[in-house]
Amino acid sequence: MKLVSYRENIEAEIRLGIVHQNLIIDMELLGESIKLDLPSTMLEFIDMGSIAVKAVAEKLKTIETYLLAGISIPYANAIITAPIPRPRKNIFGIGLNYTEHVAESARSLDTSKELPQKCVIFAKPPTAVIGPNDSIKHIANITQQMDWEGELAVVMGKRAQQVDKKDALDYVFGYTIINDISARDCRRSGQWIVSKGQDTYAPMGPCVITADELTNPHDLQIITKVNGVEKQNGNTKYMLFNVNAIIEDISEGMTLEPGDIIATGTPAGVGAGREPQEWMIPGDTVEVSIEKIGTLRNYIVKG
Numbered sequence: 538m539k540l541v542s543y544r545e546n547i548e549a550e551i552r553l554g555i556v557h558q559n560l561i562i563d564m565e566l567l568g569e570s571i572k573l574d575l576p577s578t579m580l581e582f583i584d585m586g587s588i589a590v591k592a593v594a595e596k597l598k599t600i601e602t603y604l605l606a607g608i609s610i611p612y613a614n615a616i617i618t619a620p621i622p623r624p625r626k627n628i629f630g631i632g633l634n635y636t637e638h639v640a641e642s643a644r645s646l647d648t649s650k651e652l653p654q655k656c657v658i659f660a661k662p663p664t665a666v667i668g669p670n671d672s673i674k675h676i677a678n679i680t681q682q683m684d685w686e687g688e689l690a691v692v693m694g695k696r697a698q699q700v701d702k703k704d705a706l707d708y709v710f711g712y713t714i715i716n717d718i719s720a721r722d723c724r725r726s727g728q729w730i731v732s733k734g735q736d737t738y739a740p741m742g743p744c745v746i747t748a749d750e751l752t753n754p755h756d757l758q759i760i761t762k763v764n765g766v767e768k769q770n771g772n773t774k775y776m777l778f779n780v781n782a783i784i785e786d787i788s789e790g791m792t793l794e795p796g797d798i799i800a801t802g803t804p805a806g807v808g809a810g811r812e813p814q815e816w817m818i819p820g821d822t823v824e825v826s827i828e829k830i831g832t833l834r835n836y837i838v839k840g
Contacts, residue, residue, distance in 0.1 A: 538593065538746070538750060540554070540555060540556070540582070540711070541555075541561060541618075541742075541744045542617070543615040543618060551578070553565070553576065553579050555567070555593070556744060557605070559612050559613070560611060561609060562609045563609065565577040567608055570604055570607075570608055579620055579745065584796070586695070590747050591749070617668060617742060617743050617744075618742070619667060619668035619740075620713050620741060620744060621666070621692070621796060624796065625663075626797065627662050628660065628662075629800070630660060630661055630729075630733065631657065631778065631783055631802040632659055633653050635775050635777065635802060636777060637771075637804065638807070639777075640805070641807065644810065646724075653777065653778075656778050656786045656787070659729045661717070662730075665734055665735065665738040667739070671737070672837070673835050673838070676735070679735070680720035681816065683719075683818070684809050685768065685825075686717035686719055687717075687769050687825035687826075687827075688715045688717050688803050689714070689754060689773050689801050690712065690714060691780055691798070692711045692712065692713060692796065692797075693796065694795055695707070696794050696795065697788040697793040697794075698788055699788055700784055702784065705780065705781040705783075705784035706784075708784060712748070712754055712830060713745045714825050715798070718733070719732050719807075721816075736840075737840075740825075740835045744830065751829055751830070754773060755774050755776070755780065757828050757829065757830075758771075759804055759825070760825070760827075762824045764821055768806045768811075768815075769804055771806070772804070780801060783799060819837050819839045821837040823836075
C-alpha cells in the first residue's frame with residue numbers, strides 16, 4: 538500500500554489515507570465501513586504492526602466501489618503533508634554512503650577520501666520536517682551554500698535492539714523519500730547538525746510505501762532535479778552500507794522504535810561536488826524521485 542498523510546483543505550486536520558487509483562481513502566472512515574478499528578494518523582497505524590497492514594491490504598482487494606463514495610476524495614483535491622508530520626524523535630541520517638559521493642565530498646568538503654568502515658551517523662530534528670510542495674527556507678545571513686541530497690528513507694515498524702542484519706528488513710514498516718537539505722557553510726568543527734538540521738531541511742514524502750509492497754529496497758533509481766535539470770542519478774544498489782547493515786549498526790547501541798526514520802544517504806551529484814559548485818537560491822524548485830515511491834517536490838524561498 539501507499540499511505541499518505543493529508544488534509545482535505547488548508548484548515549482541516551491531518552488524517553491518514555490510502556492511495557487507491559486516483560483516490561485517497563480515509564483510513565479511519567474505511568475502518569468504520571468495514572468494522573475494523575483503524576486510526577487516523579500514520580504513527581498510530583505503524584504502532585498497530587504488520588497484522589493491520591495485511592488486514593487492510595486484503596480488504597482493499599475486494600472492496601466494492603460504491604463503498605468509497607463517502608470515505609474518499611480525489612487525490613488531486615488533497616493537500617499532501619509529510620507522511621509523519623512530526624516524528625517522535627530525531628531522524629537518523631547516514632552520511633557518505635555511496636562511493637562516488639565519498640569521492641566528491643573529499644574533493645570539495647574536506648572529508649576523508651577513505652571509504653567509511655562504519656556508518657557515518659548524524660541527526661535531523663523533528664522541526665526540520667516539511668511535506669511535498671512546502672517551502673524550504675533559505676536564510677541568507679546563515680548560508681550561501683544550500684545543497685540538495687535525494688535519499689531513500691526507511692520507516693521502522695518494530696522495536697529493534699541489537700538486530701542481526703539478516704533479520705533487519707523484518708523490522709521495517711515501509712519507505713519514503715527525504716531530501717537531506719544541507720547548508721555546506723554551516724558545518725562546525727566536523728559537526729553537521731547545524732548544516733543539516735535547520736527548520737525545513739527535511740522535506741519528506743509524498744507517501745510511505747509499505748514493506749510488503751516494496752520488498753527490495755536495494756535496487757531503486759534515485760533522481761534529483763533542480764529547476765527541471767537532472768543533478769543526481771543513482772541507485773540504492775550502490776550503497777556502501779545497505780538497509781540491513783544500517784539497521785544492524787544503529788540498533789547495536791541505540792534502540793530503534795516504531796515510526797523512527799532513517800535517511801540512508803545520497804548518491805553523487807550534489808551541488809558541492811560540481812565544478813563550479815552549484816547552490817540553491819530562492820526561486821528554485823527541487824525534485825527527488827525514487828521509483829515505486831514517487832516524486833517529492835519543494836520550493837526554495839527567502840527565510
